[in-house]
Structures are given as C-alpha cells and as structure tokens.
Amino acid sequence: MGVSTQTKRATVGGYNGNYSKKLLTDMQNRGIMNLRSKKSLTFYENSGIINNMNGQNNNYDFFQKTLHDIEEKKRVLNYEVGTLISPDGKVIKEYGGEAHSIHIPETDKPIFEGNIFTHNHPGGRTFTQEDILEFADSGAIEIRVSTPQGTYFSLKERSEDVNRSIGRVMQEEKIGDYAKSTNMILQQMEDNNINMSIIEQKSKIYDIMGDDIHKWLMENATEFGYIYKKGDI
Numbered sequence: 571m572g573v574s575t576q577t578k579r580a581t582v583g584g585y586n587g588n589y590s591k592k593l594l595t596d597m598q599n600r601g602i603m604n605l606r607s608k609k610s611l612t613f614y615e616n617s618g619i620i621n622n623m624n625g626q627n628n629n630y631d632f633f634q635k636t637l638h639d640i641e642e643k644k645r646v647l648n649y650e651v652g653t654l655i656s657p658d659g660k661v662i663k664e665y666g667g668e669a670h671s672i673h674i675p676e677t678d679k680p681i682f683e684g685n686i687f688t689h690n691h692p693g694g695r696t697f698t699q700e701d702i703l704e705f706a707d708s709g710a711i712e713i714r715v716s717t718p719q720g721t722y723f724s725l726k727e728r729s730e731d732v733n734r735s736i737g738r739v740m741q742e743e744k745i746g747d748y749a750k751s752t753n754m755i756l757q758q759m760e761d762n763n764i765n766m767s768i769i770e771q772k773s774k775i776y777d778i779m780g781d782d783i784h785k786w787l788m789e790n791a792t793e794f795g796y797i798y799k800k801g802d803i
C-alpha cells in the first residue's frame with residue numbers, strides 16, 4: 571500500500587515522471603505499458619505514437635476496435651473460439667474449439683510471443699487453470715476471456731520481469747482444481763443433506779473453480795508481474 575499501482579507500473583516501464591496521470595491511464599488502457607522496457611517506451615515516444623494517442627486512426631484505436639468487435643461477436647456462441655491478435659490489431663489466427671476447450675497445436679506456440687490471445691467462455695466464468703498454464707507460458711503479452719454477459723477477464727504482462735511460472739504455481743497450490751472443487755460440493759451436499767442433479771453439481775463445481783481462480787489472481791497476479799482485470803467488452 572502507499573505506492574499506487576500506477577507508480578509501480580510507471581517505474582517498471584522506466585517512466586520518470588513526465589507524463590500526466592491521465593496520459594498514463596490512457597497508456598495503460600491502450601496497452602502501451604505492456605511494453606517490456608524503457609527502450610520500447612522510448613521507441614513509441616519517438617515514433618510519435620504516444621503523442622498521437624488522442625488523435626484518431628492510430629494503431630491502438632484500431633486494436634481496441636478489432637478486439638471489441640471480435641469479443642462482441644462471440645457472445646452468442648455456445649462453443650469456444652480463440653483469436654490471436656497482434657498489438658496493432660491484425661488477426662493472426664483463429665482457433666475453433668468445443669464447449670469447454672480449445673486445442674492449440676504445439677507448433678503454433680511460437681506465434682503467440684508478443685501478441686494478444688482472446689477466447690470466449692460460454693459459461694461466463696474467468697480463466698481456468700489450464701488457460702493460465704498454457705497461455706501465460708506461451709509468451710502472449712495479454713490473454714483474455716470474454717463472456718456472453720459482455721464482460722472480459724484479462725491477464726496482461728505488466729513488465730519485462732514477468733514470472734511465467736504463475737500457472738505452475740496455481741497448479742501446485744490447487745487453485746481452481748477440479749478434484750478439490752468436486753470434493754467441496756460433495757461435502758456440502760452431505761453436510762446439508764441436499765440432492766443435486768449431475769448438471770447442477772457440475773455447474774456448482776465450475777462456479778467454485780472460477781471463484782477460486784478469480785480471487786487468487788486478484789490477490790497474486792501483481793506479484794508475478796501481471797495485471798489481472800475484469801471489465802466490460
């Protein structure tokens with residue numbers, strides 16, 4: 571406490587106090603603070619992108635629009651679709667999936683580096699442990715989940731010192747673990763003498779897993795060099 575997140579991010583990015591608070595917020599919203607080093611920040615300053623941010627038609631506006639349109643379209647789907655987007659808003663590749671999963675071929679992993687991966691969860695919940703394990707490790711600068719409710723969850727690199735073992739730590743600590751959540755539900759049913767259909771049980775199990783992951787990421791993402799956020803598409 572005391573030091574605001576903004577200050578911390580700014581320090582990590584090599585910022586030394588010349589930007590207004592509003593501009594910093596803009597930069598964070600537009601993902602510029604994802605850039606990994608002072609060198610990158612300087613590049614964006616020199617290229618005029620930062621100065622140009624309040625103008626129209628820049629790459630960040632285009633990226634935001636592409637992202638918004640893609641996530642909005644997925645709201646009606648009852649299966650998952652993953653989309654890999656470059657920071658300047660180009661769709662690199664799309665992956666069709668099933669109700670609860672998307673398979674990314676191992677050979678595609680290298681193209682995730684430096685890009686943004688967004689996929690939808692028709693059930694409306696946040697990341698799964700597998701999402702974090704697979705995608706945080708891939709080198710994508712941001713991974714996202716969009717939902718039919720019109721919300722998104724985002725896990726975004728905050729600095730170059732990002733610790734990509736985040737998924738493995740979650741796995742070790744059994745955060746969002748299926749067996750752990752199933753046991754909790756079975757215990758609750760037994761304690762309260764309730765009957766639930768298999769479908770109801772599954773839904774509660776996924777709720778517990780989602781809540782567990784959401785809470786853990788809210789508390790711990792920063793420590794690993796990530797920003798975890800929930801917002802509107």
Ligand SMILES: [Zn+2]
Pocket residue numbers: 689691697698701715
């Ligand atoms: Zn997922």
